[in-house]
Amino acid sequence: SAMKTRVLTAFPNLPQNSFEIQLEAITNNLNFEYKTPTVIRIYNQFKKQNLFGDLKSEVEVAQKIAATECQDNVIQKVEAIEKGFLTIQLNNQFIEDEINSILTNGLKFPLEKKQKVVVDFSSPNIAKEMHVGHLRSTILGESLCRILEFQGQEVVRVNHIGDWGTQFGMLINHLLEEYPDYQTNKPALKELEDLYKEAKKKFDSNEEFKVKSQQFVVKLQALDPVCIDAWKMICELSRQEYNKIYQRLNVKITEYGESYYNPILPEIVKECEAKGIVELDQGAKIIRVKGEKVPLMIVKKDGGYNYDTTDMAAAKTRILDWKCDRLLYLTDVGQWNHFKLVFEGAKLMGWHQPPNTSMEHMGFGLVLGPDGKKFKTRSGDTVKLIDLLDEAKERALKQIQLRVQENQQGKEFSTGTALSPEEFETAAERMGIAAIKYYDLKQNRISDYNFDYDKMLDPKGNTAVYLMYSYVRMLSILRKSGIQDFEVFKADHKFKITHQHERHLAAQLLRFVDVLQSVTDQLAINWLCDYIYDICVKIAEAYNQYRILNDEHTQTRLLLCEAVKMVLLQCFYLVGIEPIEKI
Ligand code: ARG
CATH class of the missing domain: 3.40.50.620 (HUPs)
Incomplete structure (x- = not known):
């Protein structure tokens, strides 16, 4: 809206309610945070009405807006670039205030209107x-x-x-034939999967079984107690199985x-x-x-x-x-x-x-499988989900061990803290699960993707592993600062921009709310993933740009680190990553 005021200051005759400023984030430029194509639209809409005087193109209109003096505390500078686009540089003070507000109040989402939403x-x-x-x-x-x-x-x-439908006819029929004493002698989970396959086989080949199964469907629909009982048992066994998956993935569902x-x-x-x-x-x-x-x-x-x-x-x-x-x-x-x-x-x-x-x-x-074909085990069976999670965990463990070795050899800077065997176990589980989740979430959801452990666990790619290491490193800096109580530290100090790259990183943090808004508008969780990845890339850049510890600007940089940590933690939760604190 600061931008709208600026446009209206340059062209007071424009009808106020005829346009909104469309903002696009620029994330790879140290000077400008947003750009807008709105001038092009306005120009085309109003040029016939002679609202722009003797300006002959959208570029000239954009230039005039850029040159217009306008005091506000959000925008520092506007520049006209090619084709009538405007780029916008935020005010340092504005960025500082927003970061300080995150530090004191935490991350908030300004919801316009509360909705009740079913997610099926x-x-x-x-x-x-x-x-x-x-x-x-x-x-x-x-x-x-x-x-x-x-x-x-x-x-x-x-x-x-x-949990309802004709398939239960054959399932109940088969259960009663094979496990007449199922109430005392429950079939094991493994057998339940076979129950379906065997029942189906009999159903397709045995006419008598088929007819009887159809009768069971009718009985079940009439809520016959024996059928209902068998039905409940079958559902319960399945439920136990998928609850295990939900537990591993930390999923709540009713x-x-x-x-x-x-x-x-x-x-x-x-x-x-x-x-x-x-x-x-x-x-x-x-x-x-x-x-x-x-x-x-x-x-x-x-x-x-x-x-x-x-x-x-x-x-x-x-x-x-x-x-x-x-x-x-x-x-x-x-x-x-x-x-x-x-x-x-x-x-x-x-x-x-x-x-x-x-x-x-x-x-x-x-x-799809890593080879781009249908996802199957080597022997051609469908892959069990539990096995997938286990394998991811195992590979994550190797990944972490490798990292620890490299740390000891001094390749990566050492965090100076070692993991106990239980911590190794937990870390591997978290990393394995996170790798699977994040790799899935970061895809454009409409596309197919290949399930590829190597890509999921690549510490240098856009993966949960990269993000988690980035977080660990940030924590270790905060730890090394020697500050005991960040709550006190935050209350005593204010974030102030001292370096252009701090601005750049801080501005990225401020996009949080807009990103979440578009994620739920467009149902595109991959944008949130890109956002998180972008933060981590910028942190890595920051380390090359300036010192955080032992510098005259240490205090403000630690505050920025703390803000990054808050945003990362929140984002991790939203994409289901449980972070690791140290390695
Ligand atoms: N059970 C279905 C399947 O496995 C998915 C159900 C989706 N939800 C719905 N309301 N139809 O394909």
Whole structure:
């Protein structure tokens, strides 16, 4: 808005409400922090109305704005660059004040309007393998929830597990045949995975088994106690398995599986019929959506309900009963069409309350093997998620050992603190998990990516490892400063810019709020990753630019380090990195 005032000072005749200043961050220039293309827009919009006098181009208009004297405490200098773009240099005082405010008040997000947001993520299917696609949904979803919560939104974390449907007919049938005494003699977890495969095999090859399984579906839907009991056991076993993953990844999520909506499915169908949007199609009940070839199918030929029915019920529940303003669904892009249909269906029903309710599919690409092919083990089996986490941990351990060796040989400057064996263990776990998460989050989510340990754990790349080491190094400087109590130190001293690169680093810290805003507007967590990486790159540059300890400007630089630490810690939390304190 300081920029807008400047534009209006240069051209008082411009209608005030006809434009907003669009700002783009410049992160690789020591002199300027932002640039704006707005002049080009204004020029084209108003040149016919002769608002610019005898100025003949956007470049001349930009030059005039740059030359306009305007006293404010945010902008120091504006320069016209090529094509009518303006670059903006922030006021030192402004940067200092903002950093000092972070130091005293912590990081805050100025939320305009609190929303209630459902994040539907992870959502594996009972008795089927939880695969890398679910891993991706879990990682993205957890981070998204943390960011929204930090912003002050009310978040409902929903695990829409596949715990209902026809596959339970064959599962229950098979369970009762193979483990009639399952209540006292529970099948082990490993066998549960096989349960699905074996049941499926029998279902496909054995007509008698198939018919009986279909009867079990009907019985289950009629809530027959024996079936319900077996169903519960099967769900419980799966649950134990994916809870292990959630624990390792530090994920919090609440189960509202497909079965949760089961009781209301008949009413939902009736309601749709009453609205007059349901058609009969060869015995099935469908809803046609304009512009879409495939319709929503809310009742199958055999009278059963399916994935579409459940998602219609879920949408209604979330909008009308839970009163949510924003529904976010995280699955791979393959389900894009499904969600498009559900969103349109909900709109046809008038459940959404425009302009407030927003339904968005946060689709993501596939996770491929390091070779770019389908992700499989060497023997061709699907990869177990637990094994992935274990291997990452093991490799992280080697990585840390290497680092310690290098420290001892004096390649890296030594932090002078050694890890105990338990600390090694914890550090490896944290680094392994962080490496997987961060590598996933930093991708443009729509693209496929290759799951490649070497790239994930590269200490020199844009990886969690690099970020974590950078943090350790920062801590060790703060430790070496000898300052015992930073709270007292912060209260007694103020940050003051003494070097151009301090400005540069500080300005990067100040982008925090804008970055988070665009992350949740555009559902692009990778921008937050780029932001964190950029901070760490700038810290490394700073070490080459000036001394922090034993310098006349030590105090102010330590304050900047402390601010960096605060921002990094917060960002780490948002992307699910648990930092290491020393190595
Ligand atoms: N269980 C589904 C799958 O594994 C994902 C569910 C996503 N959420 C939803 N409301 N449909 O593909």
